[in-house]
Amino acid sequence: MMQVPGYTGIVVARFFLGFAEAPFFPGMIFLVSKWYKRDELALRIALVTCGSFLSSAFGSLLASAILHGMQDKLGQAAWRWLFFIEGGVTILVAICAIFVLPDFPHNTRWITPEERALAISRLVEDGYSEADELGKQTTMQGVRDAVSDWKVWWFSVAAMFQLVGQSFFIYFPTLCATLGYDTTVTLLLCAPPWVFATIVAFILTWYSDKKQMRYKCFVISNAFGILAFTISALTMNKATRYISLFLMAQTLTGYMLLLGWISNIFAREPAKRAIAIALMNALGQTGGIIGSYVWPLKWGPTYRYSYVICIAALGVSTGMFGGMYLYLKHLNERIERNERNAKDVNEIQEISFKYMV
Template identity: 25%
Template sequence: MQTDLGLHGNQLNYITTAWTCGYVIGQIPSNMLITRIPVMELIWSALTMVLASAKNFNTLIVVRFFVGLAESTFYSAIQYVIGSWYKGDELAKRSCIFHTASSIGPMVSGFLQSGAYTGLHGKGGLAGWRWLFIIDGVITIPIAIFGFWAMPDLPTTTRPSFLYSQKQIDIAIKRMESVGRKPPAKFTTKKVLGFFTSWHIWVMVPIYVLFNNGSGAQTTNSMTFWLQSFNKPGHTVYTVPQLNTYPLGGYAVAISMTLVYAWTSDGIGARWPPIVFAATWNMINSIVLAATPLYTNITRRWVFYYMSGCMSGLSGIILAWTNELTGHDNEKRSFVIACCNTFAYVVQAWLPIVIFPQIKQPKVFKGNVTNAAIDFALVCAAFLALFLQTRDRKAAAFRRAEHESDHPPDLKSEDVYKGDVEVDAVEAEPVLLL
């Protein structure tokens, strides 16, 4: 695409930024309104196929913006829906299994790119990259249509169908009640302003922003530029299909570690250990890449490029933690999750252009050093969230002890332990136990 359309400088970065801007604009409105996701997926399919007709940079910028806008309804809304059906010891697994699609997708796309270039390049007068956009759009249409029947709403709003019986829906409602996960209520100005008086939005949103902008996605892209740099005029070391498939090992690492983090987190009943482990690992990984020369220690560079996928699996863990911490207020839960994704991409709209500019690839020393600093900040933020969570738990336990001393407990007391959330009769807000 870069060659066919004569792209130069940082124009590939700007095309990604256009998508990010559309994605950011649609995040919070779509999650608060729970837009019908299959409709937006159909629009996404059509716009993706339109990209195949692009003749210049300006067309790509405009269409990619609207592709991002259509895509904005999906990820945070799905994570919110998952958090509306599953309890604490189930949530990380479901969130992370869904998140693996963000790694499986690029892997499949890489092989599709290779196949489209090898088998379709020049067919019908279209370049291979144009065929790829057409294939992506065609694949998505039947899946989006199926979503009209398969995609559930919330337990309290889902109607019985051939997929969900009323008995199953009733069980789901009781399960969420047992852990203090509240059903939808009305958004009011007072309620929304109240979200900003809680530490959850000021800590969990920055945690997600740090994860999203300190993970290895840009490093994986750097591997493609690094491999391409071996090719010289008249001497090709890596073919186009190889450039598309060799970096996919990083996504394989991401998928594996995502599942490891999910089962570990649910198994030990805590979200912070995988976050601290992955961020520390990626911090070391980024420092090694920054310090390793481009064309010596080739094997080491391959290994550490692949290991950059170690932190990509944290999204489901962080959003599962957010779902649990804010489960006592459905609207707050929806808003905070949307803000996590929104502000992560607000930063992503400009940060890669600054620290991973195309003209500085593949060395991008500044990008790797910045990644290491972001990962260190993520470790600190995770410990801050743990401290605040533990403080709230102890405060609730103290108030409960005071309440019990004045009101001897009986079987009808409202102060009971429910699943993974402790509900305090004195203070309505539930506190998640580690």
């Protein structure tokens, strides 16, 4: 991307970059879900995903420094140096990760037998099947089970609306530029909201794990996001709009909670869980494609219509996930009634898996 001569080259390079990057996020979520219990997932996912928050914060600071100081160095434009430096750091981290990241509890070679037994037993106690943990279910069985489960498609469509509502993420520097400052100051102003979002993400996901609540914490995050969009749509006051950017940035916490939630719901079958997470991410990312058309330049600098669309999208996703919450709550209540009525221990064990809502 540093060396391509024009638009076509950029598009081709971006295609192959996206092709390589696509499995990363669902793969990361699946790997985390294979090591931690259901009431530990949201915070762990936040610990990993907040890297994107911090990259948005410190990436803006780094971009500001590079664009300000690297113009025409060695005959290259500053934007080319941006790709070279940030891409080089990424490649270095990826090489180191090869030697650090584990596989799964049952086949990671560098943990002790005692650590392996502990990791597997923790997951079995949390409702995972020991046979499944050893990988007995085939990939094709997982595909069949995932695509035939309506909950997977419901989550995918709702996630699509959620990502439309979060499409501001891509245009955050543009929205910050509406405050009227130059490029350097604008990029510096982008950092504090993402630091704030990181703090909120840790607090909200920790609370979600502790209280074993997913949907209610998700609603809190979306509610503040809708408030932020409303403020930005109604005023051009610099201080007020900048405060709204803080509330806007934390909206991405809701998506972290969704990732933990879907891992909880499909906790029993690893192959199905992997496909479900991948499907939700893949289909949900169509919301990012739609979101790229939500912020046309002609709607700036107020972007009032863009904010209204995001409010509507978050409202739809909140409502859809609310329906899923009520459905799962109903299932849990039915399971509890069956447990009270069941007399056979084997029957109790068979029906006692509850959904975290």
